[in-house]
Amino acid sequence: MPARSPLYRRVKQQLTDALRAGKWKHGQKIASEPQLAARYGVSVGTVRKAIGELEAENILVREQGRGTFVVSHTRDYMLNVFFRIVDAQGLKQLPTVTLLSMKRGRADRATAAQLHLAQRAPVIDIETLLSLQGRPTILDRIRLPASLFGELGEHLFTRRDGTLYGLFQERFGITVVRVEEHITAVLAGEREGRLLGVAPGAPLLRIRRLGYTYKDVPVDARIRLVDSSRHGYLSVLGGRA
Numbered sequence: 001m002p003a004r005s006p007l008y009r010r011v012k013q014q015l016t017d018a019l020r021a022g023k024w025k026h027g028q029k030i031a032s033e034p035q036l037a038a039r040y041g042v043s044v045g046t047v048r049k050a051i052g053e054l055e056a057e058n059i060l061v062r063e064q065g066r067g068t069f070v071v072s073h074t075r076d077y078m079l080n081v082f083f084r085i086v087d088a089q090g091l092k093q094l095p096t097v098t099l100l101s102m103k104r105g106r107a108d109r110a111t112a113a114q115l116h117l118a119q120r121a122p123v124i125d126i127e128t129l130l131s132l133q134g135r136p137t138i139l140d141r142i143r144l145p146a147s148l149f150g151e152l153g154e155h156l157f158t159r160r161d162g163t164l165y166g167l168f169q170e171r172f173g174i175t176v177v178r179v180e181e182h183i184t185a186v187l188a189g190e191r192e193g194r195l196l197g198v199a200p201g202a203p204l205l206r207i208r209r210l211g212y213t214y215k216d217v218p219v220d221a222r223i224r225l226v227d228s229s230r231h232g233y234l235s236v237l238g239g240r241a
Contacts (some may be wrong), residue, residue, distance in 0.1 A: 011040050012050035019059065019070065019175075020214040026169045027072035030060070059177050059214075073166040073175070082165065082179060085138065085226060086234040094163075095130035095138060100195075102126050102154050104146065111143050114210055114221040122146035126157070129195055136196050137231055142222040148174060165211075174219055176211040183207050183233060186225070196227045203228055 015036075024030045031039070036047045051068055054060040058081050062068050071077065079094050086092050106120045117123070123143045130138035144152065149172055160167045168174045186206040193200040204225045211220035226233070 007042055008046045008049040008053075011036075011042055011046055012053055014040060015050060015054060016059075016214055022173060024070050025173075026070050026175060029067045029069050032067065057177060059175075071175075073163055073169050075162055075166075078163045078165060082176075084181070084233050084235060085132070085231050087133065087231055090234060092234075093132060095132050098129045098131070099154065099158055100127040100129055102152075102157060107143070111221055115143070115145050115218050117145060124149055124152055132231060135227075135230070137227050139192060139195055139225040140222055141224075142220065144220060148172060148219060168219070174213050176213055176220060179209055179211045179220075181207050181209045188225075192225055196225070198227055198229065205233060207233070 015030075018024065030036075033044050033047045033051070037044045040047070051060055051062070055062060055068075058071055060068050061071050075094055079092055083092060083094070085095075103125050105123055105125045107115065107117045107123045109119055111117070111123060112119045112121060115123070122145075124146050126140075126142040126144070128140045128142070129136050130140060132138070149168075151171070156167065156171065157164075160170075162170075165176045168176060184206045186204050188196065188198050188200055188202045188204050190200045192198075192204065193202060196204070198204075205228050207224040207226065209220070209222045209224055210218055211222075213219050
């Protein structure tokens, strides 16, 4: 980072580099603040501020009396941090996932740009149907760089114990630390309507989603179509007073 960057930002960058390199795995306790301060030659306050930013970014989590841990993508974590679809009462639940297809392909221009790949680079195309309260509600079309997820196949996908991002951590050592979502409204086509149980031309939410690992490396590009007749998108802005 530039020499004029605040000292805590440089410590934050060093911690991020260590996490990216696998110094501490997901769910693992990192070194204590005094140990990190001695390692980086800074004050404990500087380390605490760097850790505070990583905690705000959902990369680390402090546990009172136990220390600071690398976030693990458990089901509860995914529901609270990365899932924004709610029912009419504003409640969330983890969906039941049905794999529709998984195949190998080549990145088109748009996918290559999103995932920072060369055009025609190998990708994995996945289509899933997500059900909430027993009803098909979300159609996901996912594209992943084959260079990062080369071993991923239907067996791994369907036999995983937790979430897809949990599988990324467990099997491939890749942690999604943030996502960007762009939301528009579209009309259901014939196939989308059939899968989601709505009439062609019914309104759907279209969410273009891009997931990033450390150092803003994109690893997951997807289009999510949501039946908006019973569910909506909840975004909470600002903190509690």
